[in-house]
Amino acid sequence: MIGQEHDFTRQFESAFSIRLDRGRSTTSSPASKLCLSFVGGLCAGRTDLFLTKHHTSLGRGENCDVVLDGETVSRLHCEIVRLGVVYLLHDFSRNGTFINGQRVQQAQLQDGDQLRIGHNILFVHLTSSVGTGGLKSRETMPHHLPPVIELNPHIVIKGLEEGVTQPFGEERITIGRRTDNQVVLDGDNISRNHVAIERHGGKYFVCDLDSANGTHLNEERVSLAELSDGDRLRIGNFTLTVSLRDQDCVLNFKRPTK
DSSP states (O other): OTTOOOOOOOOHHHHHHHHHHTTOOTTSSOOEEEEEEEEEETTTTOOOEEOOSSEEEEESSTTSSEEOOOTTOOSSOEEEEEETTEEEEEEOOSSOEEETTEEESEEEOOTTOEEEESSEEEEEEEEEOOSSOOSOOGGGSOSSOOOOOOOOOOEEEESSSTTOEEEEOSSEEEEESSTTSSEEOOOTTSOTTOEEEEEETTEEEEEEOSOSSOEEETTEEESEEEOOTTOEEEETTEEEEEEEETTEEEEEEEOOOO
């Protein structure tokens, strides 16, 4: 459910404190380097990257160290911080960062972890520090990666709240004035349950729910129609543009002018 906060944080802090309390120097172990391999989704096929900075930012913003595409990627989505021999991930996003399928707010990264950031899957490889290059080193990477994370299609809502993107994993969402809809629109010409967006066989459809004022696709009133990239929907005084990207259907709302 959108807006719920779940903390699946792995408890790295206590373990790290124990090492310090016992008087062990964090530099006594061989220094590690963290390598990110771009293995799935929108980033698949990019060159492997060794992290050389103490703070590495990941997100959609151009100022991030690792720029990732996707409607559900925040401008600053998360950060990886090197603390001694430990690498810590901190999430700053609304839609979450997932490690091996679990949403985390902060966690210590382990060798073999898979990260999901929006529709991007990254594989974490920790290797002993040899040389100073930050270049691709495929001979150190495993040949077969277990499919821990599955990228499921989403219906994505944008534009209703400034800077907020809402992804829905359901195959059907409803839009209307009642609060039990996934997307609630306020307006006298919006029916209680106005319209549904549905996914069938990898395609997306708009289905009017017998609304009083109708649903218009490219200015034609419709009851049921398949959606195409670039289509324009009108629901009451709200207009939205349909973007079909990868497996997702992105609905870009434009709020009505008064």
